[in-house]
Amino acid sequence: MRKFNIPHSFEFKSIIELYADWIKDGTLKVNSDWNKDLKIKFTIQDPCNIARKIGTDKIVNDLRFVLKRVVGEENFIEMTPNRSNNFCCGGGGGALQAGFPEQRRAYGKVKFDQIMATGADYVIAPCHNCHAQIEDICEHYGGHYRVVHLWTILCLAMGVLGDNERTYLGPRLTKLNVLERRQVSDE
Template sequence: MATRSGLLKWYPEFFDKYGAFTVFDLLVDYIKSGRIKLDKSRFPMRATYHDPCNYGRKSEEKFGHGYYDEARFVLDNCLEDWVELFPTRANDFCCGGGGGALLTPYQDARVHYARRKMEQIKRTGAELLVLPCHSCHGQIKAVKETYGMPDLEVKYLWEVVAEALVIE
């Protein structure tokens, strides 16, 4: 988000010289082109997916494209049983860790913020939460115990891909 918007604003000529890809572009390309093969049976448990603000509604606003479908394509290739949160995509709830919240002294507010997100996750019955954002990852891991979900597994989208890789 910061790098892409900064390049567009201050270094627009960058895009004449170089290609630039999001984590989603790379994962989708590796899967579609057959450069990596994945084994879904590694994740038999129920999972769900969190749309981070920056890759969802904020990318949609700033860059004209929210990365919703790409993540879902990757999940379909890695997981046996994953379900959507509600609401989701552009209407998803923020985890409470955005905007540098993990770095401020206002930690009680940050933990309180997560209550809707955690309720959403709890309702899916998922044992595994997948997400593609370092801030969301840090936040959910930090609050899950407070909200009675100490056993919830939290994994990066690319972590799930890495663990589903068929080793050749």
């Protein structure tokens, strides 16, 4: 909209900012009790678009606030470097569909090493390009971490995540805090 000078009267926000607002004002009641004993570690891939390209760390700081509240502060491990100084995962700019997988993966090796250095079990990647690329380099370079959406962990922490909404969760979390679904007959 800025690039093409398209006038508009609405406000544009990332849902991460809303998650943070809703947790602060008590609208979303989350806690990290589920992870108190499990101590499952999480790190964050800061997407370039919401970290560096918008010129403020507001969204990525909100992201940290939300994640710490739902997984426990002690279970969040910062990647180095991070926020506006982060490294692109290598999936951005259309790279996933550009037809140069060998170069894309060599690019992603830097990110893979940064993730492995955190020792985290899960990577939060609130961008679909990051999400797909980070999964791909994990498989390619033989990592063991998983990539999840923030909404999955938020619902897990509120006890409302169904068994059918756990595609990206690993064995330790597939049966935790499950919202039991009603049996509905298919008549």
